Amino acid sequence: MKRSTGRLATGKLSITRLADSEEVDRMLSSEDEILPSSGFAVAVMDAVRREAAAPPPIPFPWKRALPGMIVAGLVLVLALAAFIAVIVYLPMTSTIPQVSTPPSSLGQLGLHGGIESATKWTVLALLLAFVSVKLSMSLASGRP
């Protein structure tokens, strides 16, 4: 290994600082060397042989997991779309009738429509969840 190529060219170092630098260099270069213990190489080779003998790690089953992941992604997108639709739909049902319909029938209409659409979405979500669970279980058990 070559020596002294890394002396820093600090330019305007004072004599004291330069002396300090050399002192630090001297102290840190004179680090005591330690010798490996006698059984070190043997211990390393034992570990290496164990490592080589160990079975390779089981790869992630992408082929089986991919359909499930795609279905899960689709469900997520649908759920998001449903959520956005509900957010957009609710203000419309609550603001438009305020102008033309009497307040007594408005509450009933909004409530009725809200419950109806919520039921539809809940049924759809449950259905999708059921299908994705069944599909992933059948894929995991190896019976596609």
Added chain:
Amino acid sequence: MSASEDQSAVERVLAGDISAFEGIVRRWQAPLINLAYRFCHDRGRAEEMAQEAFLRAFRALNQWRKDAVFSTWLFALATNLYRSELRRIPARTMSLDEVAEPADTRASDGGLEDRDRNSAVRRAVLNLPSKYREVLILFYFHDMDVTAAARSLSLPEGTVKARLFRGRELLRSKLPQILAVPRLKEA
């Protein structure tokens, strides 16, 4: 230690002759343990870290691209491991105040003992922020070779020089008393 010996050993290991790795271990055990020792100043831990470095090298042997010398690749791998190990479990050190003013720093004739001063400086290095500490350790381990230190740390040489300068400045500011006292041998 020749690069061709390393290369042929690696080729044999990759061909399935695991015992060829022993040559690599025997050739590089002392440098790897000593490098680890500079990071942690604990002999037992240094050997554990070096063993882990050899195991990782064995696992990643097919990733050595041969565009660099085997030892450069091995030192870079070991340095990465030691750095992350030290971040996970830091080396046992004392505070910089304790380092700057050790309890028994002066010999009877008023000078600092060489051994005490050296040890105080090394402890001070271990107390530096990691980016300066690592550069200082690698620089002195590679016999003050900035290029080798930069390769081991996978950093540009300019960055290593800047950190080295700043690290030494920090050391100087933390150890004014130790650096100011003339060494006994020079007196």
